[in-house]
Amino acid sequence: MLKVENLDKTFHTGAGDVHAVQNVTFNANDGEVVAIIGASGSGKSTLLSLLGLLDAPDRGSIEIDGNQLANLDAAGRTKYRSTQVGFVFQQFNLIPNLSAKENVKLALEFAHWPKEDREARAEAMLEMVGLDAGKADRRPAKLSGGEQQRVAIARAFAAQPQLILADEPTGSLDKSTGQKIISLLREAASQQKATVLVVTHDEKISQQADRRLEIEDGVLKEIA
């Protein structure tokens, strides 16, 4: 259960202040897929970076299962990122000189999973996202975009996080591959009982979500 209240983030730039996230309040349940839509520059990525504790909010609270996260120290934020949250990026962002399986195991290493369980867990995750077993030892450059994004999803879910933050996960893929990735996210969310926030430009993609939120100039509102 994710509870966000009165989240604010302002960037002070040479050209003046940018209120990227203003007074954002919303809830999301476990296993729920929530789409966040909005124009370019409306604050979608900034909101995700606050929720993923990649950046600190100026004000507001973020609660996961009753734990307050907004005022954790650096070590606490690192621990949260490794265990409670998984990221899926538009550019996949796999580590290029590690194989698919090693990329998944990396997330398990940072989450301090027991060493002896990592191999099996990584293989299970790759199987869940539907990557051919024969491709587990390939490096990202030898995988298609869709396959890379599957590996990224396996990596994001590997350490059993409560929250998955996906920023334009289909933005670099063709339509049908994008659809497959979204259904994969939906399945994984219900199977792993994680909350999934998907930022997207794509109407069709957003319609597959359980709920839709729209952000405009940093202000978030629910779309009925």
Add this chain to the structure above:
Amino acid sequence: MNAVRRGIRNAFRNAMRSVGVVVILAVAIALSISMLIARDAVTTKIDTVRASTGNTITVSPKGFFGFQGGGTPLTTTQINGLLNLSNVTAVQESLSEQLKSTQTSLTSPTPVGQLGQQFGGFGGSSSSTGSLGSGSSATTTAFSIPIRVIGTNSPGNAVEGGANGGGTEKLTSGSAFSPTSKADVAIVGGTLATKNTLKVGSTFSAWGTKITVVGIFNAGSTFTDSNVLMPLATVQKLASATNQVTSATVVVNNINNVAGVDKAITKKLGSVADVTSTQATVEAQLAPLNSVKTISTYTLVGSVIGAAIILLLSMLMIVRERRREVGVLKALGAPNRSIITQFISESTTFTIMGAIVGFIAGIAVSSPITSALVSASGGSASSASTSGFVRHLGGSGGFTGGSSGFTPPTGATPGAGAFRFGGLHNTVTQLHTSAGWSTLGFAFIAAIVIAALGSTVAAATIVRIRPAEVLRSE
């Protein structure tokens, strides 16, 4: 896979760049290693030269020229006073006299030759200058060169330095007289002994007195081996030179005190004596070697700093290039510590590879570089450049490059993996043995320092990368 292993793997990620970085590091490390070896060789040479000549001061009468004499002799009283100076451990005194053929039963082994002919003719035509000639019975054939007698209170190291003493002679038979002896005894040079068929126990006459031979010495030169050594007091008495000394060698307790004692002697004896420390002359000769030492020290430090800067810039470049990747690692929950460890491991891998290649190359080029430096600086220390580096790997292989190359090990040696210098002198060899290990130690420490420096800036950059950057499209 932990951060260290990821770092090592990353070091081979871009083969071209890795080779470039390793080669540049290797060149810098090779340079510093060869400078270190050059420095060691030169330092050893300087120390050897200093140790062999350093701690004595020669005192002779003003205007005195070797065995030719001249000047007013100094007195035993004056010289003995020098013992009271601080840091003086001993004073060796000697009195150099000439035994004319009329004053002795001995015959000089030195052939008269042309020199004798001239002097003989000279002596014969004017008997008033008879010191060189044969006196009243002046005929060319009867002429004989006078024999040099050195009265000394330090038999054992009296002859080699000529009238100034300070040398060493080896007794080939018999024994030396005591430093304070007043007896009518002598140790004669081997050449003179052969010429006059003298043995230990033989006698000869000098200044009308019967002298007993107690020993025969050999100093390795026909000239010195034609001399006679007698107790100082005996020569002073027989040659009517009571209390006279023609030369003294002051032994100083430590090389570093020579200059001070030199001043003190000059002050004490004033203008009657010439005071020369061998050290002053030696220092002048060593000046070029000292400048080689300085150059090599600066080059050594410079190349280590250079290597550190190269690695630092390379790591900075690599971190910048992988900025996004660092952001991803942070987003995945990697602590800064782990990411920094990964990069340090990468830079250490470069450094170790550079150090290995550089160490081998450095040893290979050290001898030519040392010779080049020493000869370019006009130094006379040729032996410093002959110290080839002998590397025992316990196997076959290796190559010989004359005095300046590797000497191949002849099969497996017990000290496998040990480094040893083969030099001309035993002492040099020994000194260089430890230099080999300290060089290796230096390479290791330098490598660590370089890696640490190179990683620090990279680490600072890593800490500053904001993980939120990964969400920004490039």
